[in-house]
Amino acid sequence: MLKFTSLVVFELTRDCNANCIYCFNRDKKEFAGEVIEYKTFKCIFDHIIYNQCIKNDGTPLNISLHGGEFMLLSDELLYGILEYITTISYKYNIKIFLSGQTNGINISDSKLELIKKYMTNIGISFDGFSGCNEYRNIDERIYINLFNKLNEAKISYGVICVVHNNNIDKLENDLEKELKIPANFTYLPYENPTNDNEFLAKIDVTNDIFDKVYKRQIYNFIHDKPHDVKFRLYIQRALIDFISAHDYTYKSGCGGKICGTAIGMIAIRPNGSIGYCDRWTHETEENHIMNAWDYDFLGAKQLRHAIDIDIKKHNAILQLHCDTCPADYFCKHGCLTFDYSIDGKWELSDRDCKIYRPMYYYIKDNLIDIFITMSKNNVELDVIENIYYFKTDVINMLKQYGITIKYDKENNKIKILQEDVNE
Amino acid sequence: MNNYEIVKCTRCGREFKDFRIYVALNIITDRITELGIFERIPNLTQTTKEYLCQDCFNRLCDIFEMMNSPMDEKEKEFMEQHSKNPLESIMIVRDNDNINVQPKQNEHVCDCNCVDKHDDKDNPVLKYVKVVDDVKYVDEKDAGV
Numbered sequence: 001m002l003k004f005t006s007l008v009v010f011e012l013t014r015d016c017n018a019n020c021i022y023c024f025n026r027d028k029k030e031f032a033g034e035v036i037e038y039k040t041f042k043c044i045f046d047h048i049i050y051n052q053c054i055k056n057d058g059t060p061l062n063i064s065l066h067g068g069e070f071m072l073l074s075d076e077l078l079y080g081i082l083e084y085i086t087t088i089s090y091k092y093n094i095k096i097f098l099s100g101q102t103n104g105i106n107i108s109d110s111k112l113e114l115i116k117k118y119m120t121n122i123g124i125s126f127d128g129f130s131g132c133n134e135y136r137n138i139d140e141r142i143y144i145n146l147f148n149k150l151n152e153a154k155i156s157y158g159v160i161c162v163v164h165n166n167n168i169d170k171l172e173n174d175l176e177k178e179l180k181i182p183a184n185f186t187y188l189p190y191e192n193p194t195n196d197n198e199f200l201a202k203i204d205v206t207n208d209i210f211d212k213v214y215k216r217q218i219y220n221f222i223h224d225k226p227h228d229v230k231f232r233l234y235i236q237r238a239l240i241d242f243i244s245a246h247d248y249t250y251k252s253g254c255g256g257k258i259c260g261t262a263i264g265m266i267a268i269r270p271n272g273s274i275g276y277c278d279r280w281t282h283e284t285e286e287n288h289i290m291n292a293w294d295y296d297f298l299g300a301k302q303l304r305h306a307i308d309i310d311i312k313k314h315n316a317i318l319q320l321h322c323d324t325c326p327a328d329y330f331c332k333h334g335c336l337t338f339d340y341s342i343d344g345k346w347e348l349s350d351r352d353c354k355i356y357r358p359m360y361y362y363i364k365d366n367l368i369d370i371f372i373t374m375s376k377n378n379v380e381l382d383v384i385e386n387i388y389y390f391k392t393d394v395i396n397m398l399k400q401y402g403i404t405i406k407y408d409k410e411n412n413k414i415k416i417l418q419e420d421v422n423e
Numbered sequence: 424m425n426n427y428e429i430v431k432c433t434r435c436g437r438e439f440k441d442f443r444i445y446v447a448l449n450i451i452t453d454r455i456t457e458l459g460i461f462e463r464i465p466n467l468t469q470t471t472k473e474y475l476c477q478d479c480f481n482r483l484c485d486i487f488e489m490m491n492s493p494m495d496e497k498e499k500e501f502m503e504q505h506s507k508n509p510l511e512s513i514m515i516v517r518d519n520d521n522i523n524v525q526p527k528q529n530e531h532v533c534d535c536n537c538v539d540k541h542d543d544k545d546n547p548v549l550k551y552v553k554v555v556d557d558v559k560y561v562d563e564k565d566a567g568v
Contacts, residue, residue: 251465323457
């Protein structure tokens with residue numbers, strides 16, 4: 001079951017000490033007090049490493065400790081788990097990126113030490129100061145102290161911020177300007193986890209989020225100022241799409257046209273059950289593929305599940321006409337399992353259309369200014385896919401404004417220059 | 424560089440005594456887009472591996488060989504037809520004259536009103552490149568304009 005995986009979302013508990021009104025995990029109360037057993041963890045992790053040894057393709061394994069709230073684990077258990085991950089992966093030469101996602105409430109000094117010692121980075125769920133965090137029902141004052149401690153300890157951390165009606169107009173001042181290096185931030189547009197709650201429907205800001213949040217991220221990116229680190233990927237892809245012909249799809253975990261659900265990415269529950277991903281609003285039998293310790297010859301069962309869900313996504317994409325959308329290449333393409341667990345239909349909502357289509361037109365209308373600004377600020381583009389050739393009409397147009405594009409193949413970068421050099 | 428060796432059959436667990444047979448199955452998956460072209464799915468482009476002893480490999484071959492026999496009438500019909508006309512499953516999508524579709528640098532490839540405009544509608548590259556004109560919205564407001 002773990003043969004193909006490069007991203008493991010490891011749910012160490014499904015219990016949580018927060019009560020965010022919009023949490024997509026609608027049945028977490030059923031799991032109060034649940035914590036993974038150490039011997040179960042070791043058994044699962046041994047299987048992960050065993051399959052990585054067989055896979056042996058040199059790619060690193062990303063492990064994201066999740067919940068519920070994984071910081072509910074005792075210091076002893078968390079230490080045991082982190083130590084075991086580090087020791088065993090080192091023993092077998094498996095490169096691991098270990099991260100975690102937490103609401104931050106339970107990060108004591110002792111847990112801070114564990115994060116610093118073992119983890120590559122940590123994600124903090126926080127929606128901003130000045131009342132922005134109200135929907136999470138957590139006192140925002142604890143975050144002032146927490147961020148100071150993380151900064152002092154030089155721990156790499158990212159703030160995951162859900163954007164809703166209560167914070168959309170305040171994020172620039174009450175989050176972006178408050179965070180200092182080594183912190184970064186990622187915005188998640190609020191997605192209604194239920195279709196029977198009027199209040200939750202009203203806090204949706206999908207129609208405004210491009211104008212009010214993401215347009216600013218593009219501005220900040222091209223001016224080399226702090227910006228949404230996840231959205232940077234989509235900005236870069238969009239700009240690359242305007243100037244070149246390239247591979248059209250890419251390997252991903254969460255996100256992308258056909259995401260890595262059930263194949264590149266899996267979610268493991270505390271009882272060892274493996275599901276497609278962690279975006280289901282309820283635990284269902286449907287989301288149980290097999291147990292982490294079950295044998296799967298040549299990964300046949302996993303492949304069958306992955307192809308089955310991807311055909312569902314393929315049909316949803318056809319229904320939404322993504323193939324003919326100009327934003328197709330850089331769009332996030334929604335989350336099929338999330339939408340399915342709300343409506344019971346294998347269909348994609350048009351939430352991301354309201355972000356990425358306007359983004360296409362915004363970039364198209366401002367293409368020259370964007371590239372001129374990037375060249376002035378020495379902002380480069382990271383290239384992930386193969387580029388076949390540059391679109392000469394766009395390149396020639398940019399040339400008229402003194403902008404030249406240089407492709408640094410060795411470092412997979414595109415440089416935007418104001419010199420008379422063209423590649 | 425590995426610091427380990429697979430010393431037991433990954434299926435039956437028996438220790439290798441003479442042979443270790445490494446089986447790798449490559450899966451490459453494409454979807455057919457709305458435009459009718461094959462589009463690669465990188466997440467379903469994977470290699471899966473097993474290290475087998477000879478007994479397990481023989482079992483695998485037994486199962487594979489079952490695929491040589493038809494499971495139903497439709498398959499039987501196809502297999503008979505295929506033995507007579509194997510090229511039926513392959514469709515020519517480009518003639519050999521246009522096999523090198525990648526344009527050279529500075530070659531004009533767009534549909535816009537550039538000074539150097541030439542008739543490139545027959546350029547096969549355009550079949551694979553999405554341009555703004557390919558996309559029509561019923562209501563421009565839907566497109567966020």
